Amino acid sequence: MIIVKVGGSEGIDYDSVCDDVATLVAEGQRLILVHGGSSLTNEVATALGHPPQFITSPSGYTSRFTDRRTLEIFEMVYCGQMNKSIVEKLQARGVNAVGLSGIDGGIWRGKRKDAVRSIDENGKKRIIRGNYTGTVDEVNTDLLNLLLDAGYLPVLTPPAISHDNEAINVDGDRASRATAVAFGAEALIILSNIPGLMADFPDEGSLIKEIPKDKIDEYKQHAEGRMRIKLLGAQEALNQGVSRVVLGDARRQNPVRDALAGMGTVIS
Amino acid sequence: MIIVKVGGSEGIDYDSVCDDVATLVAEGQRLILVHGGSSLTNEVATALGHPPQFITSPSGYTSRFTDRRTLEIFEMVYCGQMNKSIVEKLQARGVNAVGLSGIDGGIWRGKRKDAVRSIDENGKKRIIRGNYTGTVDEVNTDLLNLLLDAGYLPVLTPPAISHDNEAINVDGDRASRATAVAFGAEALIILSNIPGLMADFPDEGSLIKEIPKDKIDEYKQHAEGRMRIKLLGAQEALNQGVSRVVLGDARRQNPVRDALAGMGTVIS
Numbered sequence: 001m002i003i004v005k006v007g008g009s010e011g012i013d014y015d016s017v018c019d020d021v022a023t024l025v026a027e028g029q030r031l032i033l034v035h036g037g038s039s040l041t042n043e044v045a046t047a048l049g050h051p052p053q054f055i056t057s058p059s060g061y062t063s064r065f066t067d068r069r070t071l072e073i074f075e076m077v078y079c080g081q082m083n084k085s086i087v088e089k090l091q092a093r094g095v096n097a098v099g100l101s102g103i104d105g106g107i108w109r110g111k112r113k114d115a116v117r118s119i120d121e122n123g124k125k126r127i128i129r130g131n132y133t134g135t136v137d138e139v140n141t142d143l144l145n146l147l148l149d150a151g152y153l154p155v156l157t158p159p160a161i162s163h164d165n166e167a168i169n170v171d172g173d174r175a176s177r178a179t180a181v182a183f184g185a186e187a188l189i190i191l192s193n194i195p196g197l198m199a200d201f202p203d204e205g206s207l208i209k210e211i212p213k214d215k216i217d218e219y220k221q222h223a224e225g226r227m228r229i230k231l232l233g234a235q236e237a238l239n240q241g242v243s244r245v246v247l248g249d250a251r252r253q254n255p256v257r258d259a260l261a262g263m264g265t266v267i268s
Numbered sequence: 269m270i271i272v273k274v275g276g277s278e279g280i281d282y283d284s285v286c287d288d289v290a291t292l293v294a295e296g297q298r299l300i301l302v303h304g305g306s307s308l309t310n311e312v313a314t315a316l317g318h319p320p321q322f323i324t325s326p327s328g329y330t331s332r333f334t335d336r337r338t339l340e341i342f343e344m345v346y347c348g349q350m351n352k353s354i355v356e357k358l359q360a361r362g363v364n365a366v367g368l369s370g371i372d373g374g375i376w377r378g379k380r381k382d383a384v385r386s387i388d389e390n391g392k393k394r395i396i397r398g399n400y401t402g403t404v405d406e407v408n409t410d411l412l413n414l415l416l417d418a419g420y421l422p423v424l425t426p427p428a429i430s431h432d433n434e435a436i437n438v439d440g441d442r443a444s445r446a447t448a449v450a451f452g453a454e455a456l457i458i459l460s461n462i463p464g465l466m467a468d469f470p471d472e473g474s475l476i477k478e479i480p481k482d483k484i485d486e487y488k489q490h491a492e493g494r495m496r497i498k499l500l501g502a503q504e505a506l507n508q509g510v511s512r513v514v515l516g517d518a519r520r521q522n523p524v525r526d527a528l529a530g531m532g533t534v535i536s
Contacts, residue, residue: 044344047316072349076312079367080348081340084427084435087371092433098373098411099347103355104366105420143366146418152373152411159352165360167352 001030001183004256005176007192008036008078012250014086017191020256022093025153032144032179033090033097034156036172037074037082045073055118058125064133065116066169071132071159074169075101078157087155098152102136102160103167108175109138112162134168136160136175139182177233181240188242189259190230191250196265197227211267213238234267244268269298269451272524273444275460276304276346280518282354285459288524290361293421300412300447301358301365302424304440305342305350313341323386326393332401333384334437339400339427342437343369346425355423366420370404370428371435376443377406380430402436404428404443407450445501449508456510457527458498459518464533465495479535481506502535512536 002024006017017033024031042052050073053065066074083099090097102108112134119125147154156179160170173190180188199222200206211219216235223231234245245267248259258264270292274285285301292299310320318341321333334342351367358365370376380402387393415422424447428438441458448456467490468474479487484503491499502513513535516527526532 044316048312049315072353075352076344076348078348079352080344080346084343084347084369084371085340087369088429088433088435091371091374091429096373098368099371100366100368101352101355103352103359104368105364106359143418143420146414150411150414161356161359165356167356 001032001185002187002189002260003032003034003176003180003183003185004189005034005172005191006036006250006255007172007190008038008040008082009193010039011193012191013252013255014089016253016255017250018086018089018093018095020254021090021153022095024256025095030148032148032154032156033086034172034176034179035082035086037078037157040082041074041077044077045070048073055116055128058117058119063116064169065128066132067130068132071167071169074159075167078159083155083157090153090155095153096151097155098147099155099157101157102170102175105140105143106138106161107140107143107156108136108158108160108170108178109140109163110134110136110160110168110170112164112166112168132166132168134160134162134170136170136178139179141182173230173233177237177242180237180242184241185243187244187246187260188237189246189248189256191248191255191259193249193251195249196247197223197231201227208265209262211265213268216267231267238267269300269453270455270457270528271300271302271444271448271451271453272457273302273440273459274304274518275440276306276308276350277461278307279461280459281520281523282357284521284523285518286354286357286361286363288522289358289421290363292524293363298416300416300422300424301354302440302444302447303350303354305346305425308350309342309345312345313338316341323384323396326385326387331384332437333396334400335398336400339435339437342427343435346427351423351425358421358423363421364419365423366415367423367425369425370438370443373408373411374406374429375408375411375424376404376426376428376438376446377408377431378402378404378428378436378438380432380434380436400434400436402428402430402438404438404446407447409450441498441501445505445510448505448510452509453511455512455514455528456505457514457516457524459516459523459527461517461519463517464515465491465499469495476533477530479533481536484535499535506535
C-alpha cells in the first residue's frame, strides 16, 4: 500500500498526478490519494467576504483560525470543487475513483481543539474559542479496504470528524501520515510545489536527496517552519511502521512515479 | 429499500429529515438519502460573481444553463457544504453516513446534453453549446449495496458523470427516480417545501392526498410546470417497478415517517 498526498498550493499539476495514479493503479498498485486545497480556499473565502484569519501562538507559530463559516468554505473547496475535479480526472483515466472526506464513514476521527491561544502585536495573550480544527487519531481502514478490495480508489480530503461528531479541519500531511501508519504503508509520498527538503531554502539546488532514519535528528536542527514539521512528521511515520517517506515535486510530469523512484527527499 | 429525496429549496428542515432517517435506519430500514441544494447554489454563485443563467426553450420551458464555472460552483455547494453538513448531522445521530456525488464510483452515469436550444425575448432561436447537464441512465447499485451491506448510509447528490467522464448537472428528482427504479424500491419519497401536489397551487388546502396509478393521466391534465414533471416522473417510476411514490413536506417534524405513513400526495 502507498499513500500519496498532493498539496493544495499554487503550481501543482493535478493532471500529471492523476496520470501517474492511473498508471500505478493499472499496474495493480494498492493506493490511496489524499489532497489539499488551501490556495483555492483562500481565494474563495476572500471572494465570499470571509477572508482567512491567522493567529500567532505565544510560541510564535502562525496558523489559520477556523471558525464555523471558514469550515463551510473549506468544505466547499476541498470536498466540493477540488475533490470532485480530481475524481472526474481519474474517471477519465479509467480509474474508478471515489471521493470522500474524513467525515464520511468517520474515515478520519480525532480530537477537536476548540480553544486556541494567541498573542497580539502588543504581546497581549488571550484564549480564542470556537475553533474547528483538530488532529486525526483514528482511521477507518475497514471502509477504505472495502472500497479498495472492490476495485475503487479512495480520494480523501479534510475535514475530519471529531469524537463529538463535529467537522474539524485537520492538516492534510498529518492525516495522510495517520492513514499511512494505520495501513503500515510501504511508502508515504508527500507532493507539494517544491522539490523536497532544501538545506538552503528556497535554493532548489540545495535539495537534500536522502535522510537515513537514524540521522533525522541532525537534519532537524537545520530545519525551520513547515520544513521542520514535515521532518518531524516523517520521523513519526517511520517510527510507527511506515517504510519510507518521500517528499516530492508535483509541478512536473510523473510526480508520483519519480518520487517512488527516489526523486525528491527520501527519508527511510 | 426506500429512496428519500430532499430538495434544496428554502424552508427545508434538514435536522428533522436527519432525525427521521436516523430513526428508520435504527429500525433496520434499508435506505438511501438524496439531496439537492439549489437555493444555496444561487446565493453562492451570485456572491462569486457568476449568477445563475436561465434560458427559455422554443417550447417555452425555462431552465438553468450550466457552463463549466456554474458546474464548479454547483459542486462546491452540493458536494461540499450541503453534503458534508448532512453527513455530519447524521453522524451526530449515530448513523454512519457516507456522502457521495454521482461522479464518485460512477454512481450516476448518463448522457450529456452539450447543446441546448433557446429563444430570446425577440423570438430569435439559437443553439447554445458548452452546457454541462444530462440525464442519468445507469446507477452503480454494486457500490451502493457494498456500502449498505457494511452498515453505511449513502447520502447522494448531483452532479452525475457522463459516458465520456465529464461531470454533468442532473435533476435530483430524476436521479432519485433512476436510483429507486434500479433497486426496485418499495417507496420513493420526494420531499420539498410544499405539502405535495395541489389541485389549486399554491393553496395548500387543495392538497391531493392520493392518486391511484391508473388515474395519473387524468391528474396530468390539470398539472402545470414542475408539478406536471413530478407527476410524469412518478408515473414513470411506478411503470418501472417502484411500488409507491410519495410527495411530502420537509418543512416540518417527522417529514420522512409522515410521508411513509401517507401524509402528502401518495401515488401508487
